[in-house]
Amino acid sequence: MSFSLDSLCEPLTILARDAGDEIESISRQALETRQKSDDSPVTAADLAAHRCLVEGLPGIGKAEWPVLSEESASVPWAIRSGWETYWLVDPLDGTKEFLRGSDQYTVNIALIHRHRAVVGVIGKPRTGEIWYGQSGLGSWYQRGPQTPWQRLQVADRRPPRLVVSRFHRGEKTRQLIAAIPDVEVEELGSSLKCCRIAEGLADLYPRFGPTCEWDTAAAQAIVEGAGGALVRGDDWKPLEYNRGESLLNPPFVACASLDGAWRAGWDALDSA
Numbered sequence: 001m002s003f004s005l006d007s008l009c010e011p012l013t014i015l016a017r018d019a020g021d022e023i024e025s026i027s028r029q030a031l032e033t034r035q036k037s038d039d040s041p042v043t044a045a046d047l048a049a050h051r052c053l054v055e056g057l058p059g060i061g062k063a064e065w066p067v068l069s070e071e072s073a074s075v076p077w078a079i080r081s082g083w084e085t086y087w088l089v090d091p092l093d094g095t096k097e098f099l100r101g102s103d104q105y106t107v108n109i110a111l112i113h114r115h116r117a118v119v120g121v122i123g124k125p126r127t128g129e130i131w132y133g134q135s136g137l138g139s140w141y142q143r144g145p146q147t148p149w150q151r152l153q154v155a156d157r158r159p160p161r162l163v164v165s166r167f168h169r170g171e172k173t174r175q176l177i178a179a180i181p182d183v184e185v186e187e188l189g190s191s192l193k194c195c196r197i198a199e200g201l202a203d204l205y206p207r208f209g210p211t212c213e214w215d216t217a218a219a220q221a222i223v224e225g226a227g228g229a230l231v232r233g234d235d236w237k238p239l240e241y242n243r244g245e246s247l248l249n250p251p252f253v254a255c256a257s258l259d260g261a262w263r264a265g266w267d268a269l270d271s272a
């Protein structure tokens, strides 16, 4: 790509914090909730963050890069199929967590180039924390606007530490947990599960239930930048983006290592 990705870090970080401020300025008590077709909620906070990102992104990177947002995702495949480089965003990932008063929701911004997530930014609006990653090159964490960036590196522990969704788990996740001896399990909302892996504080995030491309893109760049992987659960290849009409991801795992101590439990599940 004839573009210096390093120059994106500062403006993307500022934009993710601005979108987070939009979310925080809206009182969750007064929120009206509408259900989307996949039965997930959408609120004025999602829409305020969406507007902030859609207005801000064309001024970052190249103006001609399109923006695909969870809140404006109905771009026909006939148009999307011509996109080589575009922004893929989830303005408020973890809306259910937001509505229940938890702080486990995020703003996700990814740059996709030729079907791969090359840059990812995840902001945690309640705390002002930011995770930034460039796939294969490095990932960093910043606690707040004036604090230094820290380099992230995955750590592969035995016995493995799993992170799972609080609301979207399913029977197969339960079976996997039962199949891994001495496993530790932490429940966490949104893409923060992948941030935990990038930080070296978790080893595996299995996701068998449905997710959309904007849920994983930023997280994948950050996990890969920290030395980990985010792969399909069937062929172990990295998740790819904008490959067809559907924006649903297949089942996947994010992990510190594909040969982690959890793998025997996974293989036993597959052959059962």
Ligand SMILES: Nc1ncnc2c1ncn2[C@@H]1O[C@H](COP(=O)(O)O)[C@@H](OP(=O)(O)O)[C@H]1O
Residues within 6 Å of the ligand: 038, 039, 040, 041, 070, 090, 092, 093, 094, 095, 096, 097, 164, 165, 166, 167, 168, 188, 189, 190, 191, 210, 211, 212, 215
């Ligand atoms: N039936 C479904 N189809 C598609 N995506 C779904 C879904 N159920 C949940 N999700 C995705 O899972 C995300 C929440 O994940 P988690 O439980 O790990 O926090 C939701 O993010 P949003 O809150 O952005 O809608 C949503 O995108």
Ligand SMILES: [Mg+2]
Residues within 6 Å of the ligand: 090, 092, 093, 094, 214, 215
């Ligand atoms: Mg989401």
